[in-house]
Amino acid sequence: xxxxxxxxxxxxxxxxxxxxxxxxxxxxxxxxxxxxxxxxxxxxxxxxxxxxxxxxxxxxxxxxxxxxxxxxxxxxxxxxxxxxxxxxxxxxxxxxxxxxxxxxxxxxxxxxxxxxxxxxxxxxxxxxxxxxxxxxxxxxxxxxxxxxxxxxxxxxxx
Amino acid sequence: xxxxxxxxxxxxxxxxxxxxxxxxxxxxxxxxxxxxxxxxxxxxxxxxxxxxxxxxxxxxxxxxxxxxxxxxxxxxxxxxxxxxxxxxxxxxxxxxxxxxxxxxxxxxxxxxxxxxxxxxxxxxxxxxxxxxxxxxxxxxxxxxxxxxxxxxxxxxxxxxxxxxxxxxxxxxxxxxxxxxxxxxxxxxxxxxxxxxxxxxxxxxxxxxxxxxxxxxxxxxxxxxxxxxxxxxxxxxxxxxxxxxxxxxxxxxxxxxxxxxxxxxxxxxxxxxxxxxxxxxxxxxxxxxxxxxxxxxxxxxxxxxxxxxxxxxxxxxxxxxxxxxxxxxxxxxxxxxxxxxxxxxxxxxxxxxxxxxxxxxxxxxxxxxxxxxxxxxxxxxxxxxxxxxxxxxxxxxxxxxxxxxxxxxxxxxxxxxxxxxxxxxxxxxxxxxxxxxxxxxxxxxxxxxxxxxxxxxxxxxxxxxxxxxxxxxxxxxxxxxxxxxxxxxxxxxxxxxxxxxxxxxxxxxxxxxxxxxxxxxxxxxxxxxxxxxxxxxxxxxxxxxxxxxxxxxxxxxxxxxxxxxxxxxxxxxxxxxxxxxxxxxxxxxxxxxxxxxxxxxxxxxxxxxxxxxxxxxxxxxxxxxxxxxxxxxxxxxxxxxxxxxxxxxxxxxxxxxxxxxxxxxxxxxxxxxxxxxxxxxxxxxxxxxxxxxxxxxxxxxxxxxxxxxxxxxxxxxxxxxxxxxxxxxxxxxxxxxxxxxxxxxxxxxxxxxxxxxxxxxxxxxxxxxxxxxxxxxxxxxxxxxxxxxxxxxx
Numbered sequence: 047x048x049x050x051x052x053x054x055x056x057x058x059x060x061x062x063x064x065x066x067x068x069x070x071x072x073x074x075x076x077x078x079x080x081x082x083x084x085x086x087x088x089x090x091x092x093x094x095x096x097x098x099x100x101x102x103x104x105x106x107x108x109x110x111x112x113x114x115x116x117x118x119x120x121x122x123x124x125x126x127x128x129x130x131x132x133x134x135x136x137x138x139x140x141x142x143x144x145x146x147x148x149x150x151x152x153x154x155x156x157x158x159x160x161x162x163x164x165x166x167x168x169x170x171x172x173x174x175x176x177x178x179x180x181x182x183x184x185x186x187x188x189x190x191x192x193x194x195x196x197x198x199x200x201x202x203x204x
Numbered sequence: 205x206x207x208x209x210x211x212x213x214x215x216x217x218x219x220x221x222x223x224x225x226x227x228x229x230x231x232x233x234x235x236x237x238x239x240x241x242x243x244x245x246x247x248x249x250x251x252x253x254x255x256x257x258x259x260x261x262x263x264x265x266x267x268x269x270x271x272x273x274x275x276x277x278x279x280x281x282x283x284x285x286x287x288x289x290x291x292x293x294x295x296x297x298x299x300x301x302x303x304x305x306x307x308x309x310x311x312x313x314x315x316x317x318x319x320x321x322x323x324x325x326x327x328x329x330x331x332x333x334x335x336x337x338x339x340x341x342x343x344x345x346x347x348x349x350x351x352x353x354x355x356x357x358x359x360x361x362x363x364x365x366x367x368x369x370x371x372x373x374x375x376x377x378x379x380x381x382x383x384x385x386x387x388x389x390x391x392x393x394x395x396x397x398x399x400x401x402x403x404x405x406x407x408x409x410x411x412x413x414x415x416x417x418x419x420x421x422x423x424x425x426x427x428x429x430x431x432x433x434x435x436x437x438x439x440x441x442x443x444x445x446x447x448x449x450x451x452x453x454x455x456x457x458x459x460x461x462x463x464x465x466x467x468x469x470x471x472x473x474x475x476x477x478x479x480x481x482x483x484x485x486x487x488x489x490x491x492x493x494x495x496x497x498x499x500x501x502x503x504x505x506x507x508x509x510x511x512x513x514x515x516x517x518x519x520x521x522x523x524x525x526x527x528x529x530x531x532x533x534x535x536x537x538x539x540x541x542x543x544x545x546x547x548x549x550x551x552x553x554x555x556x557x558x559x560x561x562x563x564x565x566x567x568x569x570x571x572x573x574x575x576x577x578x579x580x581x582x583x584x585x586x587x588x589x590x591x592x593x594x595x596x597x598x599x600x601x602x603x604x605x606x607x608x609x610x611x612x613x614x615x616x617x618x619x620x621x622x623x624x625x626x627x628x629x630x631x632x633x634x635x636x637x638x639x640x641x642x643x644x645x646x647x648x649x650x651x652x653x654x655x656x657x658x659x660x661x662x663x664x665x666x667x668x669x670x671x672x673x674x675x676x677x678x679x680x681x682x683x684x685x686x687x688x689x690x691x692x693x694x695x696x697x698x699x700x701x702x703x704x705x706x707x708x709x710x711x712x713x714x715x716x717x718x719x720x721x722x723x724x725x726x727x728x729x730x731x732x733x734x735x736x737x738x739x740x741x742x743x744x745x746x747x748x749x750x751x752x753x754x755x756x757x758x759x760x761x762x763x764x765x766x767x768x769x770x771x772x773x774x775x776x777x778x779x780x781x782x783x784x785x786x787x788x789x790x791x792x793x794x795x796x797x798x799x800x801x802x803x804x805x806x807x808x809x810x811x812x813x814x815x816x817x818x819x820x821x822x823x824x825x826x827x828x829x830x831x832x833x834x835x836x837x838x839x840x841x842x843x844x845x846x847x848x849x850x851x852x853x854x855x856x857x858x859x860x861x862x863x864x865x866x867x868x869x870x871x872x873x874x875x876x877x878x879x880x881x882x883x884x885x886x887x888x889x890x891x892x893x894x895x896x897x898x899x900x901x902x903x904x905x906x907x908x909x910x911x912x913x914x915x916x917x918x919x920x921x922x923x924x925x926x927x928x929x930x931x932x933x934x935x936x937x938x939x940x941x942x943x944x945x946x947x948x949x950x951x952x953x954x955x956x957x958x959x960x961x962x963x964x965x966x967x968x969x970x971x972x973x974x975x976x977x978x979x980x981x982x983x984x985x986x987x988x989x990x991x992x993x994x995x996x997x
Binding site for chain 1: 218220221223224225227228229230231232233234236237240241320321399400401402403450451452453455484485705706707708871872874875878879880881882883905906907911913914915917919920943
């Protein structure tokens, strides 16, 4: 299979990789960029574990070819916190409110919540439930994910 | 909400988890991450049977395809878990199918590639020739004399019957014959999948220097996996190191030895290469473990006043094509047989519980194992009996719940101190039944169907070897060991045989240690899930870790506290009885004389010549706990609205009154309860694995098998009670499975209550919208309908 050179911008860093055109963005992030925080739960676009931000919008990294992401500004869970000391408000809220257990779906939920709230932190509970229903979690029963997202929204509104 | 005041101890506090910061940053290490970072490894793809049953004629591939088949595994032993019961039939699971295939998805070959894509492309080139045989797909037909056999075994009873357990108490026949009322129902459950968010994955790293393989794998029981693989390969266990790094949920589906892992380790050793396998979601549905395809015929014999005096049951579990290691395919029927009476006092009991083979994916435990279906059976029995006897459904429960402890049930199980009556009374009060009935009547007048349902259960948790020995397991799990050690600088490491995968044990066990040694929990590092670094243990499953590993940890802490106190007393020249440990120091009680923990540990390691004569250098201990088991209890209550036109069920309220004794970390406990209930609701309303008439699984994606999203799972109100049991060292009772156990009974009772004006009741889970619509349609089309037969599907 032929390989093509590709330049990706992820978390503000440039990644020059050579990949097959058929390779998904999620696989390239994980295998070629070494960013394994983005998880794969189904590879058919339902579970949302691979949710990342592309130009600020939450997307399923398993449903996109990496070559389609050329020129986009990509953000993964590794790029969510400002630095190694401080956490993003969404990360902090998930920690405080026990919004994760096994943690496998967590990066997807964090990116979904962060992308949503960074665009507009002033969302109704109904809107948040609707948006967060994009992703699946098998451990928490979702209640603490909603509580955490609402708490993060309150902090981000300030 | 927790009803406990903020405690003075570390135990009892909702400490944020030590596990979380790394995971939140994307720095967790799941098995597929190890594979993604290992650019030198070969990637494995399994070629699987496309047919449910048949003779495997040939597996072939073009010469350039690197393929392993059963012929390459000739010297590898099959997996053959066993029970020493006379009714148990042992069947062998070959690592790769040879001669015969027995379910769609059974692995027949392993193909390797330099990249995952190359391996997938190569697998496409493999040709599998199978002569089809008629598959066995229905448990009632499978036991008939003319049924085809899934295995050519010597069945002591009916064909394909691999477990046939019975208990009949002495007075059952007489008491059941003489009872004023007999209530019969049939309850059943579709096949379900635990469906952890992370499918299975394994990475086998071969070390050329030592010849050892390090297998990183998605398991709940690394030590048991090592035993299983070593036995299959005929190698010393020390040639293999098994690590479960971060594991993305298990729920029971990761507590069975995977034949894929045996193939991978064998091939890594033969090729002297690193190999990785990452399961797809489709494979996970096809060939990871299924569960809960069960049918119960239950007969309750009641007195005029409503006392349940005898319980009869015929239980059949469709267990698929092979037996899971180590718990075997006896796990579902034998648990149901022992535990069906649950929280109810019933003296006479007659049960037959069978495991029947089929040409489907094998079963393994899934959160609650049989208990969600058992509880559904008992709780539907109570509601159906209440209607038939004209007694209020909660009064009928109150009359029959266990009230004196310890209580010995008819199968010999002993329920320790619990709070069944208190939990029911509290739930009834909080749900305000009278107020609900008014709302229900008002809604019905507008053509809306509201329902309220209750479910009571006793959850057997934290049981050690005696419980597993009672199932006659050749490999008898149960105890846990821990090692607790200071390092010279005063750091503490707790090494455990349990293997958490989301339960937060690194935090809650640190809280237990912190109280014993007067240190901050943050200084306690908990090491788990690595056979090179932890004592032999059975892993995390069966709501056991906090009880058993927690109890062993408490013991280890107490032992180490004695040693620390002795050295401190020596250093301060005081009586050890006067030394207290707090805030990282040993202080002579009532004085300001103290030494720090590092002062003490330096002396133990670096000035050991100053220790008392019988003290050995260093500061460590090993402790062990093997309890008989303790019962948690709870009442779940649900309110629903059923939309008659669509069959859609909406849960409008869900309440839990639960008793798990001492809550070491209440926030973690409530997380377990909420997550468990979400799975119970999923089981009750949404999830089923469906095979077609040829034995093809048709639900192989998340668009067919439907886990609930945030839209479907309601807010859950939790209220705690706290029994004091002497059957658990820490006072904690297990809580991992209760949510899933109680929820289906509450939901199906609520849906049945909602549609009772139409004479419709449900005893099969999941209750899908199609099923609700069919029941409503047939009820409104026929004038003669009955809720008391209960057999509606």
